[in-house]
Amino acid sequence: MIAPGSGRGPQRRQILMMGGAAVAAGSLAAAGGSTTAYAQTARRGSKWDKTFPRSNKVDHKKVSFRNRLGIELVADLYSPKRLRGRAPALIVGHPFGGVKEQTSGLYAQTMAERGFVTLAFDASYNGESGGWPRHIASLETFVEDFSAAVDYLGTRPYVARDRIGVIGVCASGGFSLSAAQIDPRLKAVATVSMYDMGRAYRDGQGYAPVPSEKNTPEERKRALAEAAEQRWVEFDGGEVRYGGGSAVPLKPSQQAAADEFAEYYATPRGAHPRSHGLSLTSLGAIANFMPLAQIELTAPRPLLFIAGEKAHSRYYSEDAYAQAPEPRELHIVPGAGHVDLYDKVDLIPWEKLTGFFDKHL
Secondary structure, eight states, X not given: OOOTTTSSOOOGGXXXXXXXXXXXXXXXXXXXXXXXXXXXXXXXXXXXXXXXOOOTTEEEEEEEEEOTTSXXXXXXXXXXXXXXXXXXEEEEEOOTTOOTTSHHHHHXXXXXXXXXXXXXXXXXXXXXXXXXXXXXXOHHHHHHHHHHHHHHHHTSTTEEEEEEEEEEETHHHHHHHHHHHHOTTOOOEEEESOOOHHHHHHHHTTOOOSGXXXXXXXXXXXXXXXXXXXXXXXXXXXXXXXXXXXXXXXXXXXXXXXXXXXXXXXXXXXXXXXOOOOBGGGHXXXXXXXXXXXXXXXXXXXXXXXXXXXXXXXXXXXXXXXXXOSSEEEEEETTOOTTHHHHBTTTSOHHHHHHHHHHHO
């Protein structure tokens, strides 16, 4: 995919700092030799535009609603067939720079098969949702989008408004936790492969699973200076830049994480034309994000943190769990990496998620 106005294909560097944004990074082949089952991409040319096959066990329709800022959000609504009465509902948030046609849609459809009304939405400024300029990161707005989804679901006649929960995947894990701290209508929160995007940008230009490879204060300043200079360029009508910039060279663990994301987003496994890297000028706003600042306010609502045993991001879930109030649970998926829990359907702990929400909604 070509970044708007760039005139050239995006570089692997752009995948860094997007927490999983789907910008193609060269012609990378998906990892082979595994017997793990993936959610297979829909056939080209079909009306179904998701990266996973359509289920005949649920009903699906596209809906839209506005958030508190007046931005129109576009979402996919999934519901069990022959739905009767008011059902519990789940909001599912996508990874950073992703769209509802990828991971969050897979989770939403599968949980609808298990009896929940589910909503997978595109974050403001991204995908089919509104907001201008396009492909920017406004983390306050991303948090607001979850409350707007509660507004929508809680006013549907087939939804029990006091039984609404949320699944946040990757960066949306942090956004949904932040939303739950200020919106008590979210009754239970599960995060999967959670990313604390503010910490990620501060400590590692996106990722720093190796403590010795965290960015120094001087490196942080260089990255922020590059983003600040870019604001002048774009204010004067210059070319928009996407991704993490080039002021700070990638360290080995950061490059390995970027490569892992590329194996999903830069191949047919997870690529989608509306999934896009976010602007370089977003860096400062992201670096100021503190999604765990008031995590004690989630009590007594339950929290479930799910992470892969081998995930480069595992420490985000473990640290959030350590700070979280009771009731809380940490579930580590044996053998799984970060991106594995995006679409490897035989690794995603469906029974754990279903049991958690059956119990708490």
